[in-house]
Amino acid sequence: MSAVSVDPELRDLLLGRIRDVPDHPKPGVTFKDITPLLADPVAFRALTGALAELCRRNGATKVVGLEARGFILAAPVAVEAGLGFVPVRKAGKLPGATLSQAYELEYGHAEIEIHAEDLALGDRVMVIDDVLATGGTAEASLELIRRAGARVAGVAVLMELAFLDGRARLAGALDGAPLEALITV
Known part of the structure; x- marks a missing residue:
């Protein structure tokens, strides 16, 4: 469950286009703003290519994106x-009909949903998101994928905030599937 080995040039390209916004959304939090990366067509293309390669390498048949930046x-x-x-x-x-999963956040609770019919028995699903923080949303999405009858191919994120220990939270939920971060800070 280690971070993927990323070409240092790719890492520098991506990291150089992620802006830190101090005290957002509240004092003491540093928000990782990926909009400069998205605005740069070379960096955005490199990012999507690297994540697509992780999907292919892990045998994914579907990609799940987590609201909202994961979309x-x-x-x-x-x-x-x-x-x-x-x-x-x-x-x-x-x-229409959905499957839902409630989960706890560090500051409350939330609930996410999918259309169950969008995943089929035997699908291998790769979860894609921008940032792995505490892992609550990712963990809930893994449960939804399994409840829909699909299998988890892995989780891939642009950036992992290691100090929040989301990787540890996901260890059991991954059930041996890889968790891969292009950048770990």
């Missing part, structure tokens, strides 16, 4: 890898 990354990754994209949304945002 921005997962949809082009799915296209690049030639896979379908399934959004994991906040509760109440999807029409």
Whole structure:
């Protein structure tokens, strides 16, 4: 469950386009703003290519993106890898029948949902997100994938905030599937 080995040039390209915003959304928190990276077509293409390669390497058949910034990354990754994209949304945002999963955050609780019919028995699903922080949303998404009858191919993120120890929280939920971060800070 170690971080993926990333070409130092790719790491520098990506990291150089992530802006720290101090005291956002509240005092003491440093927000990792990826919008400069998204605005740079060379960096954004390099990022989606690297994540698509992780999907292919892990035998994924579908890509799940976590609301909201995970959508921005997962949809082009799915296209690049030639896979379908399934959004994991906040509760109440999807029409029709859904599977939902509640989970605890450091400051409260939340609930996410998927359309169960978007994942099939035997699908191998790669979860894509921008940042792994405490791991709560990722952990809940892994449970939803399994409840839908699919298997977890892995979790891939642009950046892991190691000091928040989300990796440890996901260890059991991954059930041997890899957790790969392009950048660890």
